[in-house]
Amino acid sequence: EMLSHHYEFTISLKDGVLELLELLTKNNIRLGVGTSNSQHLAETVLKANGVFDKFQSVISGRDRLKGKPFPDIFLKVAEELKAKPENCLVIEDVLAGVEAAKNAGMTVFAVYDKYNTAETNLIRKTADFYAESFNKMIENIEKLIT
Numbered sequence: 001e002m003l004s005h006h007y008e009f010t011i012s013l014k015d016g017v018l019e020l021l022e023l024l025t026k027n028n029i030r031l032g033v034g035t036s037n038s039q040h041l042a043e044t045v046l047k048a049n050g051v052f053d054k055f056q057s058v059i060s061g062r063d064r065l066k067g068k069p070f071p072d073i074f075l076k077v078a079e080e081l082k083a084k085p086e087n088c089l090v091i092e093d094v095l096a097g098v099e100a101a102k103n104a105g106m107t108v109f110a111v112y113d114k115y116n117t118a119e120t121n122l123i124r125k126t127a128d129f130y131a132e133s134f135n136k137m138i139e140n141i142e143k144l145i146t
Helices: 002-009 017-024 039-048 072-080 095-103 114-126 134-145
Strands: 032-034 057-059 089-092 106-113 129-131
Touching: 002 039, 002 072, 017 134, 032 072, 039 057, 057 072, 057 129, 072 095, 072 134, 089 095, 089 134, 095 114, 129 134
Parallel strands: 032 057, 089 106, 106 129
Antiparallel strands: none
16 A cells, blocks of 8 residues: 555656657557556556556556566557557666567667666667657657657
């Protein structure tokens, strides 16, 4: 209950995430979440931030899939979105997630996260694109969808 309360009331979207989600939904891009977190916590934080309805798929560790860096979670999201893995763009902020998306054959845009500074160089090297913030990522995603 304490963890659920934390996810509902203290975790907010990073700067630029809402703008990115609005850009993607405006351009009819189907969206999914692939998380190693529990389904309950994933839905709690998405609903608390008012973005749950923007996602057509939310896949979590509840689905008994191999966790990241195995590609299973992202492949399941792609399946639910009826998308080929090679047509998917994954946005990640942790090395295991970047590796999982690459292992799935997907394009990976990585974004800086203050909790993963020890892995930043490897994340940069592994991802197809790296940005210091979501705001800086938006212009590169706009180029992909226009």
